[in-house]
Amino acid sequence: MKFETLAIRLQSKRSGNKEHSTAIYPTSSFVFDNAEQMRDIFSGEEEGNIYSRFTNPTCREFEEKIAALEKMEDAMATATGMAAVFAGFAALLRKGDHILVSRAVFGSTFNMMKNYLQHWGIEYTYVHPGEVDTWEQHVKPNSKMLYLETPSNPGLALVDLEKASQLCKKHNLLLNVDNCFATPYLQNPADWGADIVIHSATKFIDGQGRVLGGVVAANKEIIEKVHSFVRNTGPSLSPFNAWILTKSLETLAVRMDRHCDNAEALASWLESRGSLARVNYPFLDSHPDVAIARKQMRRGGGIVTFELEGGLKAGQEFLNALKMLSLTANLGDSRSIASHPASTTHARVAEEDRLAVGITPGLIRISCGLEHIDDIIADIDSALSSIQ
Numbered sequence: 001m002k003f004e005t006l007a008i009r010l011q012s013k014r015s016g017n018k019e020h021s022t023a024i025y026p027t028s029s030f031v032f033d034n035a036e037q038m039r040d041i042f043s044g045e046e047e048g049n050i051y052s053r054f055t056n057p058t059c060r061e062f063e064e065k066i067a068a069l070e071k072m073e074d075a076m077a078t079a080t081g082m083a084a085v086f087a088g089f090a091a092l093l094r095k096g097d098h099i100l101v102s103r104a105v106f107g108s109t110f111n112m113m114k115n116y117l118q119h120w121g122i123e124y125t126y127v128h129p130g131e132v133d134t135w136e137q138h139v140k141p142n143s144k145m146l147y148l149e150t151p152s153n154p155g156l157a158l159v160d161l162e163k164a165s166q167l168c169k170k171h172n173l174l175l176n177v178d179n180c181f182a183t184p185y186l187q188n189p190a191d192w193g194a195d196i197v198i199h200s201a202t203k204f205i206d207g208q209g210r211v212l213g214g215v216v217a218a219n220k221e222i223i224e225k226v227h228s229f230v231r232n233t234g235p236s237l238s239p240f241n242a243w244i245l246t247k248s249l250e251t252l253a254v255r256m257d258r259h260c261d262n263a264e265a266l267a268s269w270l271e272s273r274g275s276l277a278r279v280n281y282p283f284l285d286s287h288p289d290v291a292i293a294r295k296q297m298r299r300g301g302g303i304v305t306f307e308l309e310g311g312l313k314a315g316q317e318f319l320n321a322l323k324m325l326s327l328t329a330n331l332g333d334s335r336s337i338a339s340h341p342a343s344t345t346h347a348r349v350a351e352e353d354r355l356a357v358g359i360t361p362g363l364i365r366i367s368c369g370l371e372h373i374d375d376i377i378a379d380i381d382s383a384l385s386s387i388q
């Protein structure tokens, strides 16, 4: 089946009520027919649900859909995207291991490395996303994983997944890709050899800014380890949120096409306006990695960034001049959102680290929603005109 059909028709077994839409199972635990069955399910001799921290049918439907859409064998849902990032590290790395990390990763992932993993004896080396050809020199005998985002948040840096995967195969590293900005509809890292794909499902997968969620997709052996980590440490997805997310997947393809239509139109309009220092969108001819974007992504996604001359002050004035776009700490919503990474999401990242990945003081990130493009452009145009 094609992507759109799988996203709609992959459904857990109907209950006796023969519901058409998928059922939701908000229950903490599950009952057993007798002591023998309880023993067999606990020991793994018989399949069955025990407790919703371990498995839940609503979460399972979401996991099975993500696995299919990401062309992976299995998946494990988590309470947030950061829980998925952490589960991917904690379940697979040990004290003394080393990982290569693309420098252009989400602010909290950056802080996770610096403030936690390294204190637990997991070493990391940052590598520049645009220089995959130089990464081999950073591989060490104890290197176990390469972790990256493409496109990255918020700088929209791209990594050539084919080259990254070749390096990983050569040195026996796990390739772990945060595919949050692209979603499985626009990019499947598994096509290029990725071993692990993680998502913040909070973003485009939910798509309406309602719930937090995350997911790790990989082969069965890896997911067994991630499952054991989640089962024993507790960052499990709630069945309510899983129900929202599995329903949201049904419309992911149509929503992503509209996000992309709006983002493409906005990026071209911003470039043609001519007054901005830089406009950044993966499928713009002016993007330094447009060839990589065209090779591995179906379309450019819903995020556009641009650079205001006038730095931090201009960034804040621009946000204050907007009338319709929301000022909020999220992206991938049906509502368009404007943010200023240097003073918000990446404020805790040292300035030199921000600059190294293009997060300049005047950088504005627009998450293009599903409103009419004319209204999105009109709001941004009037805000820009009022400050320039």
Ligand SMILES: Cc1ncc(COP(=O)(O)O)c(C=O)c1O
Residues within 6 Å of the ligand: 080, 081, 082, 083, 085, 106, 149, 153, 178, 180, 181, 199, 200, 201, 202, 203, 212, 213, 214
């Ligand atoms: C690329 C990326 N990865 C991970 C996360 C973390 O996701 P969550 O907020 O669901 O924990 C985010 C959040 O913005 C993100 O943009």
